[in-house]
Amino acid sequence: MADPAPIAAGWERASAVPAWRRILWALVLALPLLWQLGGTPLFDVDEGAFSEATREMLASGDWGHTTLNGDNRFDKPIGIYWLQATAATLFGFNEFSVRLPSALACWVMALALAGFAARRWGERTGLLAGMLTVTTLGFQMIGRASTADGLLNLLLVLATLDAWRFIESERKAPLRRTFAWVGLGLLVKGPIAILVPGAAVLVWCTGSRRWAPLRRALLDLPGWALLLAIAVPWYAYALHRHGMLFVEGFLLKHNVERFTGTIGGHAGSPLYFLVVLPLLALPWTPLMVTVLARWRATWADPLGRYLLGWSAFVVLFFSFASTKLPHYVLYGHAPMVLLMARALADASPRLRRVVAGGLFATALLVTALPFLVLHFAPTVRDPFYRALLSGAPAPGWMPAALFVLALGLLLAWRPVQSPSPLRLAGAGGALALFIAGVVLPWFGEALQGPVRRAAAVAASRPGTVAQWQLHLPSFAVYLQRVSPKREPLPGDMVLTRADRLPPYDDSRMRLFEERGVVLLGPRR
Structure with missing residues (x-):
């Protein structure tokens, strides 16, 4: 069992924070996810497909099954559509409502990671963990998309963190919660909801040579009963209603074949995610490099071993899958965020300067991206996307220039001292708001504006x-x-x-x- 003394100390530090500060800070974490959430057209193909399936479900009144343009849609289970339909019922059917479940899911995930970090490593690390979550490019993208991945990531985080709480405390309550989160995950995405938490525990038990936690979890009949009670009714209904069509469409095509074959042309080499992950980790990639450079020391710590094993399994597993999509690697990025937040909280002045440089470089890249797209649009091979992008409206250079200047001043303020971790987190928040309020709307108009007007x-x-x-x-x-x-x-x-x-x-x-x-x- 892990040493309870550091955990108790972290709990005391976290509990000492006034309630009003916690509430204010939680609201701040929501800003990068909710700002201009409905201000961008739905992106095709995924956002359009999920949103249309939800619209058809509402139109038909059949909340047990989804269709896309009238045809059966077996891509994902029913969970995300229920939430999108509920949001649309409350707020009207629009871009904001169909994206809201993803935004709230990523917000809750940030709070869960922050609370986990605060109780173990102190209040500042917890705050940084929350800020890194909502400002990391990959999480910001899935947290602002009307797809299932934001909700799935939340459930994976809740399940895998509770699995660790069970390991360190041997209490039944977190174990039963783990089963519940997995059951909900099965309603949102499928078998991946079991695979990731189970693999994280298995890797830790193997590396630690402790098999008792895994054995107790596998033999916990009430937990399995809870999982089945949550997930089985809808699966049984789908199987009864569609028979082998459901088995072939969902279980075989969209699960087994995604690993053994290429779907939708989304192929890649085994090194695919080694290229994609540093991009999705922006603007905090220097922190990820730091964590990986210190992997031996991290592996020596029980919790560090658990987090590293969780992240490494996801990267390796999906690297050997035939179908590769960028967001797959995010299933193992939450543990990396925790380790990155700890590294930032304890960062040396030199590392803080490197992180500041990474933030500024990312800001330059993000602000220049629309201009670069317009410049290179005539060279795009596909005639359709060449026409879409070449005729896109020119982005405003003034907001981009003012933002880069303001961010540079924030990072360079008091140059004698290195930027504090909290100032760096604030700069990351400013960058996330700029992406949400300026960059994404431009890309939405460039790629989807004519589609919406044609409709x-x-x-x-x-x-x-x-x-x-x-x-x-x-x-x-x-x-x-x-x-x-x-x-x-x-x-x-x-x-x-x-x-x-x-x-x-x-x-x-x-x-x-x-x-x-x-x-x-x-x-x-």
């Missing part, structure tokens, strides 16, 4: 819009009716690409055309 034109006319030679689920969301991907019928409107107009284009009139997005209508 507004189509929505004013009766009839079906067939998507031909492209797949933009967000179009159906803004159209507010199903828009199937198929060959168009004579009376259909047609959404297509300018570079792939159908051969019978002359028999239809152009209702809308902008930056490669074309909407055709039948001639009356």
Whole structure:
């Protein structure tokens, strides 16, 4: 069992914080996730697909099953759609409501990581853990997206942290909570909800040569009963309703085949995540490098071994999977955030200067990105995206310049001293707000603006819009009716690409055309 003395000391330091400061700080953590949450169009394909499936569920009144443009959708279990539909019922169906469950999930995850760190390493480390969570680029992206990954990451964090609490205390309560979080995770994403916490415990038990915690968890019948009671009813209903279609669509295609085969062209080498992870860790990548450089000392500590094992398993497991998507590696980034927060809290002046340099370099990259995209857009190979990006509105240089100047002054203030960890965290927060308020809206307009405007034109006319030679689920969301991907019928409107107009284009009139997005209508 872990030594309880440091844990008790951390608890006392965390408990000494006044309640009003905790509440204020928790609200500050929500800002990077909620700021301009509905100010950007839905991005295709994933945001559009999840949001349209939720819209169709609300329209049908069938909350037991999801469809996408009328076809069965077996990609994910039902959990995220229930939450999105609930938010849409409360706040109306819009970008804000379908993204809200992800934003709140990442906010709660930040609070959970902060509380865990504060009770073990002190109040300042806890505060930094929360700030690093909501300002890390990868978590900010999934926390502002209407997909299942923000919610899944929350449940993985809750389950795996409670599994550690069980290991260190041998109490049943955290173990039972672990089973409950896993059960909910099965309703949100699937088997990965069991795999990550289970692997974290297995790696720790193997490295520590202590098998009793794993044995007690595996033999805890009430815990397994709780897990099954949460997850089995919907799975049983789906199996009863769809039979082998559900087994083949969800279990085989979207779970087994994602590991053994490539889905959607998302392939990559075994080194894929070694490139992606430092980018998703921005602007805190120097801290991640520091943690990895000190891995031997961290591994010698029981909790450090648990966190490193958790993170390493996720990277290795998905590196050998055939289908690779950037957000997969985030399933193991939360433990790295805890270790990074501890490293920042104890950082030497030299390390703090390196982190400040990383923050400023990231700010330069982020502010320059829209300008770089416009500059290189004519060289994009795909004609559709070349047209979309080449015609995008010019970004404003004044906000970018003022932001970089202000951030530079914040980091360079009192140059005799290195920036304090809290000042660095504040700079990270400012960068996250700039990304949410300026950068993401620009990319939303560049990639999705014409799609949303085409939907507004189509929505004013009766009839079906067939998507031909492209797949933009967000179009159906803004159209507010199903828009199937198929060959168009004579009376259909047609959404297509300018570079792939159908051969019978002359028999239809152009209702809308902008930056490669074309909407055709039948001639009356």
